[in-house]
Amino acid sequence: MVSAVATWTRKTPWRQGYILQLSATQALDLNHPETPEATCVVVTSHDCDLANDDLNVEPDVEVIIGCHPRQVNGNFFWAKAARTLHLEVMKNGTLVTIELTATAKCLVPKEKLAEFIPDATYSLSGKSLDVLRSWLAVRYNRAAFPDAFNDRLSQPKFDKRLAKLIEPLGQHLSAVYFDVDGGRELDRSDGSAYELNIALVYPPGDDPEKVADAVESLEHSIEELFAGRYYDSATSTWCGIKLKSCMSISEDDLTVSKARSLTQWRLEYMTLKADDEQSSALS
Secondary structure, rough: OEEOOOOOOOOOOOOOOOOEOOHHHHHOOOOOOOOOHEEEEEEEEOHHHHHOOOOHHHHHEEEEEEOOOOOOOHHHHHHHHOOOEEEEEEEEEEEEEEEEHHHHHHEEEEEEEOOEOOOOOOOOHHHHHEEEEEHHHOOOOOOOOHHHHHHHHHOOOOOOHHHHHHHHHHOOOEEEEEEEEOOOOOOOOOOEEEEEEEEEEEEOOOHHHHHHHHHHHHHHHHHHHHHHEEOOOOOOOOOOOEEEEEEEEHHHOOOOHHHHEEEEEOOOOEEEOOOOEEEEOOO
């Protein structure tokens, strides 16, 4: 629908997380390249940037050309993956999922978007908006692990097996944290095992006991997976990676100070510089 006001003002109806109507995506040629029929374009610019009506300073609105995925993936919820996000929103009173990819960002001139109003059939809860904002920040602010640790974790595709194990419960986990060697970058070229602690963080939801039981079951499955790959029962030693602990913790019990010191594990790895250290909060 075309807005009655075709110029950009500080009173713009657009806000971060708002979604474009079909008429706008078609007029602005913002169709999803793989599933154009399922296109869903989300505004990602900050509210302050949207309110700026000086087009010489802030001429554009950043959006992501997303879609409604054919199948959801638990590992893409709660901003656990830096490149892809599955975000739950309401559409006409029904819960639906939007898939966003970080590389699908583009800029739309404000003077063109001013002709349209947001799609009122969609609404984001405060929690979903927080997830979106966290995910937008992740790409520029995510920790990484030593190359040698990543190599050991990925052989033979063990990291993918771990992600597959987590996936069914991934929609209920807000984060998976790794503490490698207490946050120190140690020289493991002698083949000695990296020491690993894992924390599975979950929102309690409407049925905290049920969620806690499910995550606790996942703990045991992860312990068995690591033992099966890295533990040599014949010599009673860990080879490559030693899993010291795997524990679950509710968001209600995770303090802000501890959360800030944890290092989140994601499938997209980056290389740590030699003088970088990871924060440690698990022991």
